[in-house]
Amino acid sequence: MVLAMIIMQVMAGETVFVTGAAGFVGSHTVLELLNSGYKVVAADNLCNAQKSKDGVLPESLVRVQKLTGQTLDFYTVDLQDKQMLIDIFSKYTWYRSCVMCVVQHEIACVIHFAALKAVGESCKIPLAYYRNNLGSSVTLLEVMREFGVRRLVFSSSATVYGSPLYLPLDEDHPVGMSCTNPYGRTKYFIEEILHDVAQSEKGWHIIILRYFNPIGAHPSGQIGEDPQGTPNNLMPYIAQVAVGRRPRLQVFGDQFKTPDGTGVRDYIHIMDLAEGHVAALKYLDSCEGTKPFNLGTGRGYSVLEVIKTFEEATGMPVPYEIVGQRDGDVDSMYANPARAEKLLNWKAKRDLHEMCKSFLSKISRLDTLI
Amino acid sequence: MVLAMIIMQVMAGETVFVTGAAGFVGSHTVLELLNSGYKVVAADNLCNAQKSKDGVLPESLVRVQKLTGQTLDFYTVDLQDKQMLIDIFSKYTWYRSCVMCVVQHEIACVIHFAALKAVGESCKIPLAYYRNNLGSSVTLLEVMREFGVRRLVFSSSATVYGSPLYLPLDEDHPVGMSCTNPYGRTKYFIEEILHDVAQSEKGWHIIILRYFNPIGAHPSGQIGEDPQGTPNNLMPYIAQVAVGRRPRLQVFGDQFKTPDGTGVRDYIHIMDLAEGHVAALKYLDSCEGTKPFNLGTGRGYSVLEVIKTFEEATGMPVPYEIVGQRDGDVDSMYANPARAEKLLNWKAKRDLHEMCKSFLSKISRLDTLI
Numbered sequence: 171m172v173l174a175m176i177i178m179q180v181m182a183g184e185t186v187f188v189t190g191a192a193g194f195v196g197s198h199t200v201l202e203l204l205n206s207g208y209k210v211v212a213a214d215n216l217c218n219a220q221k222s223k224d225g226v227l228p229e230s231l232v233r234v235q236k237l238t239g240q241t242l243d244f245y246t247v248d249l250q251d252k253q254m255l256i257d258i259f260s261k262y263t264w265y266r267s268c269v270m271c272v273v274q275h276e277i278a279c280v281i282h283f284a285a286l287k288a289v290g291e292s293c294k295i296p297l298a299y300y301r302n303n304l305g306s307s308v309t310l311l312e313v314m315r316e317f318g319v320r321r322l323v324f325s326s327s328a329t330v331y332g333s334p335l336y337l338p339l340d341e342d343h344p345v346g347m348s349c350t351n352p353y354g355r356t357k358y359f360i361e362e363i364l365h366d367v368a369q370s371e372k373g374w375h376i377i378i379l380r381y382f383n384p385i386g387a388h389p390s391g392q393i394g395e396d397p398q399g400t401p402n403n404l405m406p407y408i409a410q411v412a413v414g415r416r417p418r419l420q421v422f423g424d425q426f427k428t429p430d431g432t433g434v435r436d437y438i439h440i441m442d443l444a445e446g447h448v449a450a451l452k453y454l455d456s457c458e459g460t461k462p463f464n465l466g467t468g469r470g471y472s473v474l475e476v477i478k479t480f481e482e483a484t485g486m487p488v489p490y491e492i493v494g495q496r497d498g499d500v501d502s503m504y505a506n507p508a509r510a511e512k513l514l515n516w517k518a519k520r521d522l523h524e525m526c527k528s529f530l531s532k533i534s535r536l537d538t539l540i
Numbered sequence: 541m542v543l544a545m546i547i548m549q550v551m552a553g554e555t556v557f558v559t560g561a562a563g564f565v566g567s568h569t570v571l572e573l574l575n576s577g578y579k580v581v582a583a584d585n586l587c588n589a590q591k592s593k594d595g596v597l598p599e600s601l602v603r604v605q606k607l608t609g610q611t612l613d614f615y616t617v618d619l620q621d622k623q624m625l626i627d628i629f630s631k632y633t634w635y636r637s638c639v640m641c642v643v644q645h646e647i648a649c650v651i652h653f654a655a656l657k658a659v660g661e662s663c664k665i666p667l668a669y670y671r672n673n674l675g676s677s678v679t680l681l682e683v684m685r686e687f688g689v690r691r692l693v694f695s696s697s698a699t700v701y702g703s704p705l706y707l708p709l710d711e712d713h714p715v716g717m718s719c720t721n722p723y724g725r726t727k728y729f730i731e732e733i734l735h736d737v738a739q740s741e742k743g744w745h746i747i748i749l750r751y752f753n754p755i756g757a758h759p760s761g762q763i764g765e766d767p768q769g770t771p772n773n774l775m776p777y778i779a780q781v782a783v784g785r786r787p788r789l790q791v792f793g794d795q796f797k798t799p800d801g802t803g804v805r806d807y808i809h810i811m812d813l814a815e816g817h818v819a820a821l822k823y824l825d826s827c828e829g830t831k832p833f834n835l836g837t838g839r840g841y842s843v844l845e846v847i848k849t850f851e852e853a854t855g856m857p858v859p860y861e862i863v864g865q866r867d868g869d870v871d872s873m874y875a876n877p878a879r880a881e882k883l884l885n886w887k888a889k890r891d892l893h894e895m896c897k898s899f900l901s902k903i904s905r906l907d908t909l910i
Binding site: 293294295296297300301304305308309311312315344346347352355359362363366367369370 | 663664665666667670671674675678679681682685714716717722725729732733736737739740
């Protein structure tokens with residue numbers, strides 16, 4: 171019986187516990203995991219997710235199931251609720267009831283996305299960000315330790331680099347010194363906590379993924395980002411202007427030290443990013459302790475270049491106006507993605523044109539947007 | 541009636557909520573507060589404190605009451621227990637039941653000492669440090685906000701400076717870049733959280749006190765530091781050797797870049813430190829947002845100088861041996877205490893000789909040590 175269960179496990183692929191699974195990066199990664207043969211146990215507190223009509227899964231994951239033809243297990247849980255997290259891990263842990271005492275965890279590893287992520291909001295209610303982002307990460311790590319699950323992929327951000335001392339940014343660039351907002355600081359703090367945890371005992375395999383600027387959507391346009399209210403990021407803002415939800419785009423400053431004066435960022439297609447997570451999972455066992463990886467294209471685009479490319483890709487005009495520069499915005503940020511290419515065998519494949527086009531496919535399904 | 545209560549309040553002095561009140565710095569500060577006419581509401585989870593025979597107050601605070609002839613209110617509470625903290629704040633808040641709706645908080649300000657503080661232990665069980673030190677601080681701040689109490693003195697550490705870029709260390713020296721242990725990082729993280737909180741809304745008055753190396757004891761020898769197990773700090777270690785509890789002192793390295801090769805630190809008498817807290821309380825209203833202050837003497841002593849001074853002051857020999865240097869130990873650390881002298885009108889008055897003598901008075905009461 172035990173043997174049969176283990177064989178089933180191997181056949182079915184490793185089970186990955188995914189926190190924040192209903193979100194933008196989470197849902198695209200879950201889709202990629204299911205397509206790659208992994209089993210997924212998904213969790214989300216649904217604080218930023220649209221519920222589905224059936225009421226069990228969030229709408230994004232209902233669509234992921236349809237798109238992949240696979241199913242997943244889902245739990246509505248706040249990660250700060252330690253007991254509920256223990257109950258979930260218990261449910262997927264066999265060795266406790268196993269006669270032969272084979273230590274076989276069905277949850278083989280964790281991808282931790284769950285976090286509040288709005289930069290502006292984090293400046294207004296910092297305590298909520300510290301409580302939620304730090305509290306949930308510490309609780310998750312405690313429960314992982316308790317269950318002997320020490321393989322983790324953590325969703326970090328290029329924000330931890332602060333204002334670049336040099337470009338392109340490699341993973342050895344100092345972090346934490348010039349984070350300009352509480353959101354970025356929670357990511358930096360959690361990175362530091364992870365280093366300390368891995369230092370405190372052997373056996374941890376932790377990959378830290380530092381995202382540059384994820385945009386775009388799954389080619390189906392069924393899942394993607396569509397923030398309510400004023401978007402924090404450029405691409406959703408552009409999209410809302412293109413479809414007439416807002417009269418024009420505000421471009422924050424044209425006096426940056428860049429060729430056309432507008433800020434330069436490294437935009438990465440959400441599907442490339444999702445694939446980066448699967449590549450990271452495959453490398454986990456080779457990673458002793460913690461190791462950070464940039465996930466970016468290595469190519470920066472200015473705001474005006476993005477607008478132009480979007481107009482070309484979609485045929486939709488994007489009126490804009492130049493307004494004042496925002497505090498803390500840096501001239502240019504783009505990745506040196508060499509480490510990920512070398513060790514994870516991963517490289518961003520999709521260009522800005524494709525990122526814009528995938529937004530178009532999403533825009534054309536506005537009525538079903540989540 | 542309301543007027544009478546307010547008048548009573550003013551006569552009795554402001555009420556200070558003190559967390560971690562049973563500890564080394566906490567108990568000496570409570571003593572100083574009571575002697576200065578403040579009312580004290582004290583809290584501690586007693587995880588590192590000796591209980592008294594009467595079972596209500598910890599032994600250190602029983603002694604503080606005897607030494608001052610004053611009483612205080614005490615609550616055994618883990619600060620992460622938000623509801624219990626709310627209950628305590630509610631008990632000391634009048635305006636809720638007040639007919640005239642005069643907003644009068646009996647808790648006027650908070651001094652926040654509560655934290656796990658053993659450097660070595662923090663490397664072994666970092667998650668416990670992050671959960672406890674960050675969780676308790678965030679919860680305390682949330683409850684303070686809820687009750688409109690926005691005056692805080694926070695117990696930080698010179699550890700946040702990491703390896704000094706220059707000496708003496710002033711408050712503008714960079715922090716957080718080379719903290720060598722999770723304990724130090726929790727202090728740095730909380731400082732950052734405090735900056736963000738003060739930035740997020742007006743009305744906060746937060747003083748951050750960065751202690752150098754507090755040693756010594758109240759002249760009575762009734763309260764003081766006597767760690768169980770191997771002490772982390774030099775002075776308790778010396779004291780344990782002097783009274784024969786340990787055969788000899790281990791001096792970690794004699795190849796530092798200092799006159800005699802042993803590490804140089806800025807030792808500050810615990811009573812000076814306690815007085816620094818009262819000085820900080822008096823300055824709180826002049827401090828908009830956050831402001832850090834060094835509490836140190838400005839004078840560094842090497843390990844060998846401390847040993848020699850202790851032997852001279854107490855007449856007790858302290859045998860020692862030189863052993864290997866510890867990871868992360870820096871050559872020299874001492875404060876520039878000018879800001880505290882200028883703004884808080886505070887200066888350390890007691891010299892190393894007196895710090896050692898106060899230890900002697902404590903040692904001579906070994907049977908009653910806590």
